[in-house]
Amino acid sequence: xxxxxxxxxxxxxxxxxxxxxxxxxxxxxxxxxxxxxxxxxxxxxxxxxxxxxxxxxxxxxxxxxxxxxxxxxxxxxxxxxxxxxxxx
Ligand SMILES: [Zn+2]
Numbered sequence: 017x018x019x020x021x022x023x024x025x026x027x028x029x030x031x032x033x034x035x036x037x038x039x040x041x042x043x044x045x046x047x048x049x050x051x052x053x054x055x056x057x058x059x060x061x062x063x064x065x066x067x068x069x070x071x072x073x074x075x076x077x078x079x080x081x082x083x084x085x086x087x088x089x090x091x092x093x094x095x096x097x098x099x100x101x102x103x104x
Contacts, residue, residue: 037096054091055101058084 031040034052036059041052051059061084069077088101098104 034091034096037091037101039091039095039097052091052094052096054087054094054096058087058091061087 031042032050033039034041034055035050036055037052039052061080065072065077065080065084069080072080088096088103092098092101092103
């Protein structure tokens with residue numbers, strides 16, 4: 017079991033606002049930009065599309081786009097901002 021630390025007072029107890037969907041999420045990565053698990057993944061997939069999308073088949077691109085869409089919807093379901101996720 018992971019140990020759970022609670023902070024009282026002004027601290028924000030190990031959570032941060034996701035830089036994309038703005039939902040409050042528990043910090044899972046050190047450093048880097050603060051993203052929730054879903055946004056971390058879909059932005060990574062989007063980078064992949066930008067970097068090597070041209071060498072993919074249209075089917076492969078479609079699969080990655082679908083994955084990105086699923087991750088965005090998952091983030092929205094968990095309280096992410098739909099407009100910020102491009103879902104509106
Ligand atoms: Zn997010």
